[in-house]
Amino acid sequence: MGKISPAACNSDFCPKLELYTQYRCASVRDITYIQAVSLTLTQGNYNAMQSYLVSQLAVVVASGADAESFLQGQLTADVQKLPPEQWSYAGHCDAKGKLLAVMRLWRSGGNFYLLMPRASIEHSLGQLKKFSVFSKVELAEQSGEFEVELSPVSSPLFALETADDAHFSLGLGDAQLRIRPVSIDTDDDATTDELEIDDEAWLRYEIEHGIACLTDATVQQFVPQMVGLDRLAGINYKKGCYIGQETIARMHYLGQNKRAARYLVGSADKIPAAGADLERSLGESWRRAGAVLNAVRYDSGEVAVLAVLPADLENDATLRIKGDEASRLTPRPKFDNQEISNE
Numbered sequence: 001m002g003k004i005s006p007a008a009c010n011s012d013f014c015p016k017l018e019l020y021t022q023y024r025c026a027s028v029r030d031i032t033y034i035q036a037v038s039l040t041l042t043q044g045n046y047n048a049m050q051s052y053l054v055s056q057l058a059v060v061v062a063s064g065a066d067a068e069s070f071l072q073g074q075l076t077a078d079v080q081k082l083p084p085e086q087w088s089y090a091g092h093c094d095a096k097g098k099l100l101a102v103m104r105l106w107r108s109g110g111n112f113y114l115l116m117p118r119a120s121i122e123h124s125l126g127q128l129k130k131f132s133v134f135s136k137v138e139l140a141e142q143s144g145e146f147e148v149e150l151s152p153v154s155s156p157l158f159a160l161e162t163a164d165d166a167h168f169s170l171g172l173g174d175a176q177l178r179i180r181p182v183s184i185d186t187d188d189d190a191t192t193d194e195l196e197i198d199d200e201a202w203l204r205y206e207i208e209h210g211i212a213c214l215t216d217a218t219v220q221q222f223v224p225q226m227v228g229l230d231r232l233a234g235i236n237y238k239k240g241c242y243i244g245q246e247t248i249a250r251m252h253y254l255g256q257n258k259r260a261a262r263y264l265v266g267s268a269d270k271i272p273a274a275g276a277d278l279e280r281s282l283g284e285s286w287r288r289a290g291a292v293l294n295a296v297r298y299d300s301g302e303v304a305v306l307a308v309l310p311a312d313l314e315n316d317a318t319l320r321i322k323g324d325e326a327s328r329l330t331p332r333p334k335f336d337n338q339e340i341s342n343e
Contacts, residue, residue, distance in 0.1 A: 027251060051151040051178075052198035058121045058143040059179065060114040066111050066135035074128060074243055075105065076224055078236040082107060085168050087160045088235030090114075093126045097247025100124045100219040102212050104177070109165035116180065118143065119215040124322075131243075149178040149195065152200050159234075175205065203296045207306040210261050210335040212293045217275030225251055225287065226259040226308050227293065228335060241259075250259075258325040260311040266329035268303045268321055271295045277322035278307055278329070289319055305329060
């Protein structure tokens, strides 16, 4: 298990969200792609010095003549406008607009690839298959055929590199996700056999960047805006109809969302479970404030938490985990709430 250190954040830190819309071409491994959007998220401070395998991510492949139109009617992202040189965040919701999964989506060789937490697979894939009977589309979990590596190599966010429709590299800005067949060694110095599995390193990365990993306790609990999917350019409000669209669009156009994903750090006897209640200090009393999405313990002993809390929660607020009266959590600076246009 690799060492995990807390993110370097302080009260004077001002998070930045930089959006560049100038198109430019780049050549990577003889593959030319258009970098239409480059996004820099500086809330966290990921400085891993080595690569790790991530076992808690799963790959679902959608294929067939209707794969594109089918996913267009199921996911929050605009699948039809997704270029083969980019990946996108996307949400999969139920009819009430509540999230079943947050995923990374891309296309290659006529297929679509959905990378999501294993904890979300049963809920999301089951829903997708229920509607797939009306379309010429095949859905298959292929997690056993792929492995996922978190690499500290910087790469433009949303950039996608492909090779023979089996090897993929997803740019995260300050890191890369590399997906490849389990039987194939990489070109890097470290081979697959030498890499350690470190899901905590991955979970830390997601928490510090405000990316929710939904589990049994948190599926169908939040609309996409509450976990910041709009901030990640994972929602297109002009794409047309899809499952859950009415609730999501109403919340956007009427400004009804009052919740947001926040990154917290503090002390706790135990790592809070997903779905655990958080309470906020109000004078001498405590009141429910929100719920835990994900949590991990740093080597320093501190606990890092991603939670859904009031959007107007002050940075100097004091919170605790319900049932752990000695716990204390404080918010780090807010993730930038600017919505990124993907229209």
